[in-house]
Amino acid sequence: MKKVFLGFLLLANLIVSAQNKPKEVLFTIDDKPYYTDEFERVYKKNLDLVKDESQKDLNQYLELFVGYKLKVNKANKLGLQNNDKYKNELKSYRTQLSKNYTSDSKVTAELVNEGYERMKKEIKASHILILADENASPEDTLKAYNKIVDIRKRIMAGEDFEKLASELSEDPSAKENKGNLGYFTSFRMVYAFETAAYNTPKGQVSKPVRTRFGYHLIKVNDVRDNRGEISVSHIMIMNPKEGEDASRAENTIKDIYKKIQQGESFEELAKQFSEDKSSSTKGGLLNKFGSGQLSSEIFENMAFSLSKENPISQPIQSEYGWHIIKFNEKFPLKTLDESKKELETKIGRDDRSRIITNTLTEKLRKKYTVKRNEKVYATISKLVTNDFYDSKWEFTEDDKTKATLLTLDKKDISGTAFLTYVKSQQKAGMTLKPVNKLVDLLYSKFVDDQLNTYYNDNLETEFPEFSNVMDEYRDGLLLFDLMEKEIWDRSKTDTLGLKAFYETQKDKHKWKTRLNILVASSTNADMIKKAQGMLKKGKSIQEIKDKLNTKEVINIMFSENTLEVGDANIPKDTKPEVGLSDVTQKGEYYYVTRVNKVIPETNKTFEECKGKIVNEYQQYLEQNWVTELKKEFKVAVDQAVFERLKTTINK
Numbered sequence: 001m002k003k004v005f006l007g008f009l010l011l012a013n014l015i016v017s018a019q020n021k022p023k024e025v026l027f028t029i030d031d032k033p034y035y036t037d038e039f040e041r042v043y044k045k046n047l048d049l050v051k052d053e054s055q056k057d058l059n060q061y062l063e064l065f066v067g068y069k070l071k072v073n074k075a076n077k078l079g080l081q082n083n084d085k086y087k088n089e090l091k092s093y094r095t096q097l098s099k100n101y102t103s104d105s106k107v108t109a110e111l112v113n114e115g116y117e118r119m120k121k122e123i124k125a126s127h128i129l130i131l132a133d134e135n136a137s138p139e140d141t142l143k144a145y146n147k148i149v150d151i152r153k154r155i156m157a158g159e160d161f162e163k164l165a166s167e168l169s170e171d172p173s174a175k176e177n178k179g180n181l182g183y184f185t186s187f188r189m190v191y192a193f194e195t196a197a198y199n200t201p202k203g204q205v206s207k208p209v210r211t212r213f214g215y216h217l218i219k220v221n222d223v224r225d226n227r228g229e230i231s232v233s234h235i236m237i238m239n240p241k242e243g244e245d246a247s248r249a250e251n252t253i254k255d256i257y258k259k260i261q262q263g264e265s266f267e268e269l270a271k272q273f274s275e276d277k278s279s280s281t282k283g284g285l286l287n288k289f290g291s292g293q294l295s296s297e298i299f300e301n302m303a304f305s306l307s308k309e310n311p312i313s314q315p316i317q318s319e320y321g322w323h324i325i326k327f328n329e330k331f332p333l334k335t336l337d338e339s340k341k342e343l344e345t346k347i348g349r350d351d352r353s354r355i356i357t358n359t360l361t362e363k364l365r366k367k368y369t370v371k372r373n374e375k376v377y378a379t380i381s382k383l384v385t386n387d388f389y390d391s392k393w394e395f396t397e398d399d400k401t402k403a404t405l406l407t408l409d410k411k412d413i414s415g416t417a418f419l420t421y422v423k424s425q426q427k428a429g430m431t432l433k434p435v436n437k438l439v440d441l442l443y444s445k446f447v448d449d450q451l452n453t454y455y456n457d458n459l460e461t462e463f464p465e466f467s468n469v470m471d472e473y474r475d476g477l478l479l480f481d482l483m484e485k486e487i488w489d490r491s492k493t494d495t496l497g498l499k500a501f502y503e504t505q506k507d508k509h510k511w512k513t514r515l516n517i518l519v520a521s522s523t524n525a526d527m528i529k530k531a532q533g534m535l536k537k538g539k540s541i542q543e544i545k546d547k548l549n550t551k552e553v554i555n556i557m558f559s560e561n562t563l564e565v566g567d568a569n570i571p572k573d574t575k576p577e578v579g580l581s582d583v584t585q586k587g588e589y590y591y592v593t594r595v596n597k598v599i600p601e602t603n604k605t606f607e608e609c610k611g612k613i614v615n616e617y618q619q620y621l622e623q624n625w626v627t628e629l630k631k632e633f634k635v636a637v638d639q640a641v642f643e644r645l646k647t648t649i650n651k
Contacts, residue, residue, distance in 0.1 A: 003011040022049055026645065027066060027637040029073050036645050039065055041468065052533040058646050062637070068479070070629040075478040080485075086477055091354060093473055101459055101466060102452070104359045111352050112343045116336050118186035122291045123197045126161060126179040130173040132214035135430040135441070148208045148215040155205055157579050161219045170214070179219075183300075184292040185226055187343075191351035195217065212351075225293055229327040232303045235269060236276040238321040253322035255313040260312060275321065288331060299323060306647035334553065357452070364451040368409045376403045381439045384422055388435060405446070408454050421446045430453035454526045487621050501617045502606050509609040512564040513576060515598040519559050519569075520544075522588050527555040528590040535580055535594055560597070 023037040043061055075396050080086060128151060132144035133570055159540055160240060167180030186194055195219050196209040197454045206218040235256055237249040256269055267283030275282035294300050296318040306327035313325040347353060379400055387393040395401065397416050405415040422442050460467035488498075520535070522528045527548055534544045563570050565570045571584050571591040581593040606613070 024644075026640060026641055027062075027065075027317075027504065027635060029069055029633050029635055031075070031634075034069055036641060038468075040649060043072045044201050044470075046510060050650070057333060058649065062642065066635060066637070067629075068475075070626060070633055070635070071477045071479050071482055072264045074629055075482040076488075078482070078485075080377065080481045083481065086481060089121055090474060091479055094470060097466065097469060098456055098459055099639045101463060102360060102456060103356050107254060107356050107359050108344065108347065109346050111355065112340060113336070115347065115352075116339055118194070118198050118439065119333065119339070120226050121198070122226050123185045123220060124183045124224075124504055125181050125197050125200075126165060127171070127193075128161070128165045128169040128174070128179055128217045129183060129213060129215045130168075130215045131170045131432055132210075133429065134212040135428075136431050137431065137433050137437075138430075139624075144215050145208060148217060152205065152217055155217070159219075160203065180221075182292050182297050183222075183224070183351065185290070187346045187350060204226045226333045228333050229288045229290045229331040230303055231288040231331070232286055233266065233282075233326045233328060234276065234279065234286060234299075234308065235274045235284055236279075236321050238275045239275070239317075239319075248320050250315070250317075253324060257315050257324055264372050266312070266324075267473050283329070284326065288329075296320065299325070305325075325557065326430075336374050342456055360455075361448050364455055367452060368454065370406060370447060370451070371406050372406045372448075374406055375414055376400075376405050376441075377443070379420060380405065381436065381443075383419065384435055384439050386435055388422070388426055388438065389431065389433075393423065393426060395423065407451075408447075408450055412455055415452060418446050421449070436575040450586045452464050483622075487618050487623065490621065498613060498617055500604060501620060502609075502613050505613065505616060506603045506606075509612065511599070511602050511604055511608075512566070512600050514564050514599040515570065515574070515576060515595050516562045516599065517560070517570065517574070518594040518596060519561075519571060520594075522556045522558055523588050523590070524555055525583070525590050528592055531556050531582060532592045535592065 002088040025033040026036045026039050027034050039062070042065065043058070051575075052465060074083065128148070130148045130151075131146045132141050151164055158260060162178035162180075165174045169179055171179065178182055181189075183472070184197075188194070189197065190211045190213075192209055192211045193216060195205045196216070197220060200206040200218055200220045202220050202221060203221050206216075206220075208217045209218060222463060235253070237253045237256075240246050240249055252273070259269055261265055268278050270284030274284055276284070277284055291300060291301070291304075298316065298318045302316050303311050303322075303325050307327060307330075308327065311327040313323070314323055315322050317323075347356070383395050383401075387395055401415040401419055403415055404412040406413050407417050422439070425442060430438060430441075432441055455462070460470060518541075520528065520531045520534075522531065530548060531544055534547065539547075545558075561569065565576055571581070571586065571593050573584055574581055574593045574595065576595070576598055578598060580594050581591075581595075584591050586592075
């Protein structure tokens with residue numbers, strides 16, 4: 001409900017008009033000014049949205065606008081702006097809206113297109129990793145780099161990649177998989193690794209690739225078209241543990257396969273026998289998956305080989321057990337338009353987001369002037385000790401740390417703020433030494449962080465349209481909370497007021513003439529005639545059902561309702577008088593209607609029309625509410641300014 005309410009207020013919320021025009025005070029509420037530019041902007045924005053022509057009349061619209069601002073003033077007077085829920089919702093909305101201003105749309109679009117193009121292909125690759133933390137010292141970084149270069153030289157000289165991966169790779173899984181990563185597509189690996197894999201020709205080995213984990217060599221073993229995603233179910237018997245009968249699992253899965261061939265339900269067999277407890281209760285159903293998303297390439301390949309024409313696999317053995325796989329559905333790769341939102345979300349969670357952030361940061365470095373107080377920096381940088389590396393470093397705030405460390409545009413930032421940032425980074429695992437180099441690195445990151453924060457905090461100043469939208473949303477949220485408190489909740493809970501209002505409105509809420517009717521229906525003309533005859537003899541519904549229906553065939557059905565004359569559920573030609581009708585036909589069905597009672601037109605009871613009464617009571621309360629607010633607040637409209645504004649708008 002809130003989304004609909006605010007959505008109406010904020011539709012077309014990025015329209016900018018009258019930004020450079022001089023503004024005048026149009027009206028005041030308790031001496032608080034409201035200006036012509038806001039009125040004109042909101043009026044023009046909503047002009048095409050309103051259906052009531054009277055609301056396009058400027059005099060009428062001014063009344064609505066003043067009423068709107070009166071309600072916002074009332075909300076502030078009641079302190080609704082101090083509600084934590086309101087603050088959090090407003091903050092959440094600002095964060096969402098600010099993304100349009102804190103990300104480079106051009107760079108984002110390029111990354112979306114690149115990611116989608118890569119998704120069209122699946123890469124099968126192996127790698128060798130030499131660990132090197134992204135914040136490692138230059139000496140350690142160089143050591144790791146030289147090591148990976150030496151390994152590449154050996155590969156280029158003809159040594160086996162897999163053998164070297166098993167012996168030298170510092171990826172813990174390399175001893176077992178020889179560096180093989182299976183098939184993957186974009187967004188499955190860290191961005192730098194992915195880029196290198198997609199840029200390395202099939203059968204070749206990449207140059208050393210730096211990621212946050214260290215240095216890699218990547219060998220591309222195969223490239224194929226993306227297989228999309230697939231939905232399958234499976235029955236699994238786990239591989240025997242050490243010491244158990246090795247043939248048990250294989251024999252069991254073969255017996256289950258025979259049952260499937262005999263026509264028994266795959267889903268029921270999965271529920272009874274599958275040892276994958278996460279899927280057995282669902283008839284073996286797995287979440288849909290794509291290449292590289294499962295930890296078994298054997299299972300994936302068999303699953304993707306199935307089809308509607310060949311839906312059930314023979315028993316296969318994976319690294320984890322024996323399986324019978326059933327095909328459900330294939331999902332081809334989505335189009336770019338279908339994937340766009342999902343890809344943008346993935347980019348926000350991926351290393352690619354750094355590219356977008358860095359692009360903005362680079363612009364902000366040029367946009368804002370940053371001046372560092374070298375004397376203060378020299379003093380506070382000495383406060384950081386080697387305890388940082390053990391996450392034990394602390395500092396005490398004093399006059400020295402409180403001094404201004406840097407000035408960013410018009411904002412002074414203290415040494416305390418920087419030291420607090422340093423303290424927060426202790427658990428990041430940074431190992432750069434000596435500590436003075438670490439402090440320099442952290443200071444650079446701190447400045448970038450402050451640049452982005454300062455820019456974000458000043459979006460309202462930088463972008464008038466952003467400020468306008470936030471003002472509207474701020475007022476809209478307050479108005480929603482106020483309406484909920486003063487109107488909607490009251491109309492539901494004020495029982496006495498609601499019933500008193502009903503008494504003034506009850507003549508507007510009437511039942512038309514109603515019929516209490518019994519309708520018998522059948523697709524068999526003889527059966528409906530027999531039912532008609534039994535009804536004439538006064539037989540009960542149950543007696544007729546017992547006579548005409550059997551366990552195998554339902555020949556006659558009954559329904560009994562009280563309906564207004566003209567209701568579509570009353571068979572045509574039914575007369576508004578007590579008695580039994582002739583047989584009528586509509587389509588394949590035959591009907592007999594018995595009117596038990598004719599109820600003349602009458603007022604609806606309170607309970608019968610409560611929903612409409614609540615709605616009307618809300619409108620009544622709101623209409624009278626604005627009148628009361630005008631008594632509570634002093635409203636003064638400058639008519640001369642309003643007349644000039646009308647002339648301007650109507651040109």
